[in-house]
Amino acid sequence: MAITVSRPKLNWSERLYLPAIAAGMAITIKHFKNMLFGRTKVTMQYPEEKWDSHMPEHYRGAPALVRDDTGRVRCVACQLCEFICPPRAIKIIPGEIPAGDRFAKVEKFPHEFDIDMIRCIYCGLCEEVCPEQAIYLRKDYAITGFTRADMVHNKEKLLEIGGVMHGVVLKWNEKK
Amino acid sequence: MLVEHEQEHDYETLMADPATSAQLVNVQINGVWHQFPKGTRLIEACEQAGSYIPRYCYHKKLTSPGNCRMCLIEMGLPKMGPDRKPELGEDGKPVINWMPRPQISCAQDVSEGLGVRTDSPLAQECRKGVMEFLLINHPLDCPICDQAGECRLQEFSVEYGNAESRFLENKVKKPKNIELGPRVTLDDERCILCSRCIRFCQEIAHDDVLGFIDRGSHSVLTAHPGKRLENNYSLNTVDICPVGALTSSDFRFQMRVWFLKETKSFCTSCATGCNTIIGTRQDAIYRQTPRENNAVNSSWMCDYGRLNFGYLQSDKRLLQPEILSGDKLIAAEWNVAITHAAVQLKHFSGWEIAILASGRMTNEELWLTSRLAKILGVELIDIVPRQGPGDDILLSTDRNPNMNGAQILGVTRWPGARLRDITDGIISGRVKALVALGENPIEIGLTFAQLQALPAFVVMNLLEDESISAATAVLPSFGFAEKRGSMINGKGRLQRLNRSVRGPGEARDDWEILRDLIQAYSGQNSETDSRPGGIHSIEDVFRQMSESFPQFAGLSLSKIGDLGVQIFGTEATR
Amino acid sequence: MDYFFLTISLVKIVALLAVVLGMMNYTVYAERRISALIQDRLGPNRVGPAGLFQPIADAAKFLLKEDFTPGHVNKFYYWLAPCLAMIPAITTLAVVPFGSTLFGVPMVIADINVGVLFVFAIASLGVYGIVIAGWSSNSKYPFLGGVRSTSQMISYELSLGLAVIPVFLLIGQLRLSEVVRYQIEHGWMIAPFVGDWANPHKWLLAIPMMISFVVFTIAIFAETNRLPFDLPEAETELVGGYHTEYGSMKFGLFFLGEYVAMITGSAIIVTLFLGGWHFPSIPDGSHGWGWGLVNIFIFFSKVAVLLFVFIWVRWTLPRFRYDQLMRLGWVFFFEIALANIFLAAIILAYFPQ
CATH class of the missing domain: 3.10.20.30 (Beta-grasp domain)
Structure with a gap:
């Protein structure tokens, strides 16, 4: 059913619109004046001013792979992040750790681990799904590049961003 | 029931x-x-x-x-x-x-x-309680375990188990990553001692190699001393293992199972035609597993057939149609290559042409081949028989998956009987044109020089072999996982191939190539007796084929179903 | 042939063009900065100090962009339209006195005796640019923009013309330098307190002059397609209006043509109603070339203030609906301007000085 909206009856001065126009102009000039004399707070001037110092703990920046205190790449290429990733930005090619290796007990490692940062939406599901505490969203946010290939973070780049994560569970040790 | x-x-x-x-x-x-x-x-x-x-x-x-x-x-x-x-x-x-x-x-x-x-x-x-006991010594391997995603232990743990472990002691250490045989890897820590693999080896494969040793929580699965799990059915133990203790060395760490797109198909490595599921991801085949069909293969398949898909991804695949220009093959557009082949064949009369067809072709392709032979007027047509050692379980001695189809469709009555005539004709120079469909003529006793001497040698095949460089036209075609079609297994069961991956490069479906070749040669898409409608899809091929052959009457590719249709009894073939 | 006259004229033309085009570029910059400040933003502040080189960057961008012509347009008229949008706006400035004298030379390019008629004649051509752009683009939105603009401009030209008649009834001449001279002698048209403020006749005349000023200013808004009358290019309704199919510098000409038209319109308002280059107690150019320069500066300062008002209005008021626009033009401004002529005539006839 249609609803009939009754239009307000305007008196003579309202119908002239001039007072309303004057009031509007007064408002805009007030804003102009306040801005001009710096009385209005404006947005952060990004490249000169940065948020880094007071970035919150939960900030979701670029995803990265971490090593633990023993120096092992935490990732075991279970591909759960590849599976969960909504924009399908992650591509993993698993490999097998050779028998003589220090971490041979882990058996599996990511031979290649690419995250396409053009696709990544920084949702953090990869971090959430990771059963090995291997992938974390770091605080890097200025991810730039000149080509599409530049924007794909490979394993080396991811480890470089990720660094070492202390205090994670060491479940692949000999005692287990 | x-x-x-x-x-x-x-x-x-x-x-x-x-x-x-x-x-x-x-x-x-x-x-x-x-x-x-x-x-x-x-x-x-x-x-x-x-x-x-x-x-x-x-x-x-x-x-x-x-x-x-x-x-x-x-x-x-x-x-x-x-x-x-x-x-x-x-x-x-x-x-x-x-x-x-x-x-x-x-x-x-x-x-x-x-x-x-x-x-x-x-x-x-x-x-x-049982779940808790089973998980006491089970390692937390799921992230690296190939069974994850299809693991009964995971599934029942979610449905019936506890969320947390109450176990405080150290878990029992057992051997990991053992090569139990050439194709099977064992992880004893993951084993829950269900003994399915032991019973399979005893009861189905008749190769008693597995057993448990030690007692209590130290009990482990192992091969009997001096023996290995290397029979041709060893990979079935991987399928029936409810956990990740037995894993396929071939599939190990290749792909997580939850990424795999599963397509119902059947194995084309011998005349048995075991029903399979092909696991693929992004046009790459990762594994083949048996699919239950009690009329064909029960729940099993042999390792030979299961692992026989790597050639579809080999870098020897033919990717581009080629024609002979001067003295070397150059890449050509499809219509150019087809026309080139048809024009070459037009230079010869039927008795100067021989067709070498394959028992690996589908019924549809074989029917089109017989039509091609009819249009060309070719009498000299044969299938290359392919034999290998068989066994009493599943593997057949006939390694061609569709010999019955070739016989029913009249491509050949006695497979291999005319191969001699073909080779002799080519050697003597009486046969001047050879059409090899999915077969390498060098394997039937011809030499490269003899093939190169042929004025026309049209090849339709998937893989590059030594005969290719002698060809005058090369038409790259599809493998079994890339096309649809039907075959009749050794026991007279009509089964259906489904497409699980796209073909590589510019390769095309075999039936399309044959249809186009017929069309380029005869100028029409329909049969000469003016049947209504041409051939525009594989369904059209099957429909026209079923009109000529009563064995296929009332059937279509979709009516064949996942489990196939018995179209004649076993007595008729054996 | 008077070579001195020619040379001087050429120098004046070049100088005026340089000033006006520079002013045009910085009007764009001012528009962006002022609109930003009104909306509590900062606006362009990256290119050069405080973003002052932004217009140069914009111009470079426009010039370096691929200058493509869509396949479905009428090529000749498509290319002609941007020129027609720019040229009339600049040409009008020829008759506007932008200063007193400098070294004894009057600061007006062509001090013709039909000044204001010339202004109207040339300014009316501006509509052709838009109409032709809308038609030759062979596309729906530009076409609608063109149609709107035709009727809008024709409608408001009427009020525009009628609004200035009281001024010329009073002065009796059409020469614009005469208008300025009259205002120096008798005070600005809308400011009776300047000059001999005790004269009651002036106060009486200020009533029709004020009405003229308001109607004329609003009509100039409509003529230059500025908000609240920017219907020919209403983005929310017509994508880009008449210049939807234009790109690179051809679009740039339309875009800048609008600003030149604003400058021209402001210059005419200043000349007719705000005393031109005159400011009380500042002598004219005959007292030294320094004062001549100051007069020019005063003129352009007045223009700049009006430009600020243009921008200020644009970022305050919403756009009119099309029927409201036509109603306003034909039912109100036309009648007001007409009645205003009679009012002025009556005052001049029955209350002589």
Whole structure:
């Protein structure tokens, strides 16, 4: 059913619109004046001013792979992040750790681990799904590049961003 | 099988009915009465009645050792009165005398008046306890375990297990990453000692190589001393292993199973045609696993057939149609290559042309081949027979998957009988043009020089072999996983191939190539006897084929179904 | 042939063009900065100090962009339209006196005796640019923009013309330098307190002059397609209006043509109503070339203030609906301007000085 909206009856001065126009102009000039004399707070001037110092703990920046205190790449290429990733930005090619290796007990490692940062939406599901505490969203946010290939973070780049994560569970040790 | 007993149906009349009581017994499952034929396993009966009972050691194609204890249920027998007749309750049904202790449902057959509670507090408590025991020494390997995603331990742990472990001691260490055989890797820590693999080797593969050693929680699965799990059916143990203890060395760490797109197909490595599921991701095949079809392969397949898909991804695949220009092959557009081949064949009359077809082609392709032969006027056409050692289980000595199709469709009556004529004709120079469809003529005794001397040598094949560089036209085609079509296995069963991956490069479906070749040669898409409609899809090919051959009457590719259709008895072929 | 006159004229043309085009570029910059400040933003502040080189970057961008012509347009008229949008707006400035004298040379390019008629004649050509752009683009939105603009401009030209008649009734001449001279002698048209403020006749005349000023200013808004009358290019309704199919510098000409038209319109308002280059107690160029320069500076300062008002209005008021626009033009401004002529005539006839 249609609803009939009754239009307000305007008196003579309202119908002239001039007072309303004057009031509007007064408002805009007030804003102009306040801005001009710096009385209005404006947005952060990004490249000169940065948020880094007071970035919150939960900030979701670029995803990265971490090593633990023993120096092992935490990732075991279970591909759960590849599976969960909504924009399908992650591509993993698993490999097998050779028998003589220090971490041979882990058996599996990511031979290649690419995250396409053009696709990544920084949702953090990869971090959430990771059963090995291997992938974390770091605080890097200025991810730039000149080509599409530049924007794909490979394993080396991811480890470089990720660094070492202390205090994670060491479940692949000999005692287990 | 399952006859749902209606609630208002009187138990006495059922008992009195001689027809039903002769074969069927009444079983109460979770308070509802059902009827099952005598001899049905209780675990199966419950599953048919809609109450799935979790199990590890039980496999319906194997014997029941009853060692995993996962299928414990609460059971009772009818209460017998002093007159040795079951006491009837107020509802006219027997009163059940519930046993105080749980029973395993996998080793129990149904019997008259049996009562089962699959989901009672006792049964639930039992499953929870069994799950906790099984997981005590189980490693937290899931992130690297190939079974993850199709692991019974994971599934039942979610459904019936505890969220947390109460286990405080150190887990028992067992050997990991052992090569049990050339194709199977064993991880003993993951093993739950269900013994399915042991029984499979004994009962199905007839190769008793596996067993348990040591006691208690130190018990491990191992191969008997000096033996390895290397029979041709070893990979079936990987399929039936409910956990990740046995994994395929070929598939190991290649791809997580949840990424795999599963396509129902069948194996084309021998005349048995075992039904399979092809696991693919992004146009790459990762594995082939058997699919249950009791008329063909039960639940098994041989390792040879299972692993015989790598050639589809080999870098020897032909990717681009080529024609001979001057003295070397150059890449050409499809229409150019087809026209080139047709024009070459037009230079010769039928008795100067030979066609070498393949028993690996589908019925549709073979039918089009016979049409091509008819249009060209070719008499000299044959299939290359392919033999190999077979066994009594599944592997056939006939390694061509569709020899029956070739015979039914009249491509050849006695496969291989005319190969000699073809080779002789080519050597003597009487045969001037050869069309090789999916076969390498060098394998039938011709030399490269003889092939190169042919004025026309048209090749349609998937892989580059030594004969290709002698060809005058190369038409790259599809492999079994890339196309649709039907084949008739050695026992006369018509089965269907489904497309699981896209073909590589510019390769095309074989039937399209043959159709285009016929069209380029004869100028028409329809048969000469002016049948309505041309051939625009594989369904059209099948329809036209079924009009000529009564064996296919009333069928279509979709009507063949996943399990195939028996179109003639086994006696007719053997 | 008077070579001195020619040379001087050429120098004046070049100088005026340089000033006006520079002013045009910085009007764009001012528009962006002022609109930003009104909306509590900062606006372009990256290119050069405080973003002052932004217009140069914009111009470079426009010039370096691919200059494509869509396949479906009428090529000749498509290319002609941007020129027609720019040229009339600049040409009008020829008759506007933008200063007193400098070294004894009057600061007006062509001090013709039909000044204001010339202004109207040339300014009316501006509509052709838009109409032709809308038609030759062979596309729906530009076409609608063109149609709107035709009727809008024709409608408001009427009020525009009628609004200035009281001024010329009073002065009796059409030469614009005469208008300025009259205002120096008798005070600005809308400011009776300047000059001999005790004259009651002036106060009486200020009533029709004020009405003229308001109607004329609003009509100039409509003529230059500025908000609240920017219907020919209403983004929310017509994508880009008449210049939807234009890109690179051809679009740039339309875009900048609008600003040149604003400058021209402001210059005419200043000349007719706000005393031109005159400011009380500041002598004219005959007292030294320094004062001549100051007069020019005063003129352009007045223009700049009016430009600020243009921008200020744009970022305050919403756009009119099309029927409201036509109603306003034909029912109100036309009648007001007409009645105003009679009012002025009556005052001049019955209350002589």
